[in-house]
Amino acid sequence: MGGFFGTISNTACATDLFYGIDYNSHLGTRRGGMVTLHEGVFNRAIHNLENSYFRLRFEADLDKFQGNSGIGVISDTDPQPIFLSSHLGKYAVATVAKVNNISELEKEILDNGGHFTEFNSGQINQTELIALLLSEKKSFIEGIEYVFSKIKGSCSMLILTEDGIIAARDRWGRTPVLVGKKDGAYAVSSEPCSFPNLEYELVYNIGPGEIVKLTSDSMTQLHKPNDKMQICSFLWAYYGYPTSDYEGINVDTVRHACGMAMAKKDTVEADYVAAIPESGIGMGLGYSEGKGIPYRRALIKYTPTWPRSFTPANQKIRELVAKMKLIPNHQLLKDKKIIFCDDSIVRGTQLKDNVEILYGYGAKEVHIRIGCPPILYSCPFIGFTTSRSPLELIARRTVKELEGDENKDLKKYATTDSEQYTNMVECIRKKLKITTLKYNSVEDLVESIGLPKESICTYCYNGEGEDY
Template structure:
């Protein structure tokens, strides 16, 4: 998926920028980039992160990043930030985006006489395309509006200019953009967890479609937020960091509430509850509290070298990482009935490996409780795990086995406790060799998040599409 960070200060910004970008590293590991502006000169570096971490790759570059303003990005799509020199002046652009109509927009711009210089994995760099779309406007703000109008998918962006940093959140607000402040400086980030240790106070959540201008001592709204929002529910389920608040709602608090909601409806007997690290821990603690039974650390994540399993580009590497990073505690598992809480089941690869290991270490019963509803649809808005092709999803493979067509009766399979829903869940349970398997309902997930009705995206569960 990706995350970005920017800062503008009355003093040198390189250190804050470096660490601020690093705090977005859990959102991706493919490319990293940062750029600062010193006078009228941009200083930029972009590195491949697939075999290393952001801090290790960029530490050697820090001395060259002069200036009081800068932006940077962790990207799982294209190398960025991108430089542009146009009739609007010189600027740098960083994006968190998914452009589904990339080829159509590329042809449209080529027909207008535009040129593309950057390529990534054999296709046009989508951040360069976004930068060229911006340049079609008479002003930067008009160009941003043009991006919102033309792109099918989503796009949030930072634009570094001589006047400051322009911040624009996706028109539906699918990914978060937050602003922090300290004496003599402002910062903007995809992740509010980047603020505390850099002494920034989280002061503002940029609204859906809102555009603001940051200088070292001011924040100015350039475009009001849209009235409707569809922020991604998976922020709280999986890829949001536990200490972060989005729209004022804390990630770990939501996970705990999801666990408690499931526990209230569950009559299974077990010796204890365990969370699958990392995203399942908060849910597991909430479930144990709601159920009134102990919480135990039956599986530990080996953190020194293994990144999150969804980020490597190669599926075989993802599978290896998913297996190798988690270490079971045999002494806690022997002859025990255990309720394991996990964030989601996408392909089922990691869970199948884990369950077989758990039985091998002596677990008597393995009960899985999942903190998201069954994922039935590839996400058209964000580039993360659930946005792969539908047939990679264990749910759709199961439906194809049952119906001969992976797209048949999807609304019935999405309806909790319907006959077809229960058949699908039981089939998955048997595939994965699980004693019992239950998913949270869409209703309980939304209640746990607690945002107003209609403001949270649930497309990957039920294909719900907002109306303009």
């Protein structure tokens, strides 16, 4: 997916920029980049993060980042930020985006005499494409609106100009963009967890399609937010950081509510509740409270050599790292009936490995409770998972096994407690060798989040959501 951070101050910004970007590290796995502006000159560095993590890669570069304004990004796509000179002036741009019609737009630009300079694995750089679209119009506001109208997918962006930072949130608000303030400085980030330790106070949620401009002492609205929003529900279920608030709603509070909702409907008996760390913990604590049975730490995440920001892009290495990070507590597992809470099941590989470990250490029963519904659709709007094909999803593969066609009766499979849904969940349970398996319903997830259903995208669960 990716996340960005920008700051503009009346003093040097490099330290805030460096740590602010790092607080977005859990959102991306491939590359990091940062750029500052000093006396009309852009200073930039981009590094591969697949075999390391942001702080180690960029610490040695810090001295070169002079100036009072800068932007940076943790990216799951191409090397960025991109900087260029156009009739709009000199500027740099960083994006959190998924452009599904990139080939069509590339052809259109080339046919009109344009050209590209940045490539990644033989493909054009989508952030450069967005920058070229921006430059086709007479102003940044017109250019951003043009980008929103042209791309199929989503795009939020930060633009570092010679007189400020322009922040624009995707027109459907699928990913968050938030503003923080402290004396003499503003910051903007995908993750508000980047603000407190840098002494910024969260002061504003940029709305869907809204554009604002930041200077060291002001925030100016350049375009009002759109009336409709489709923010990703998976933000609260999984990839949002527990301390973060989006649309005024705290991530850990939502996960706790998901656990409470599950506990109210569950009749299983167990010795205690545990969680698959880290994103299952909030739900596990909520379930424990709602069920009235103790919470214990039967799996512990080992962090000294496997920090959160280290998430290799290679799937096999990622699975190995995921296994290495979790250490089972033998004394808590032996001969116990345990309810394990987790955020989601995407492919199922990691959970299957974890379950085998739990049984291997003597667990008598393993009951899995999932905070969100089964994921039946690959997301066309943001890159929250590396799944390209629906058949990479364990729920969709199960539909194909049951029906012979992965697209048959998907609405019925997405309907909680329907015959098809029940059969699908039972098949997944058997594959993963779990004693029992239950998912939260879409309705319970939406209620736990607390926003109107029409403001939340649930496409990955039921195929429902606004078009591009």
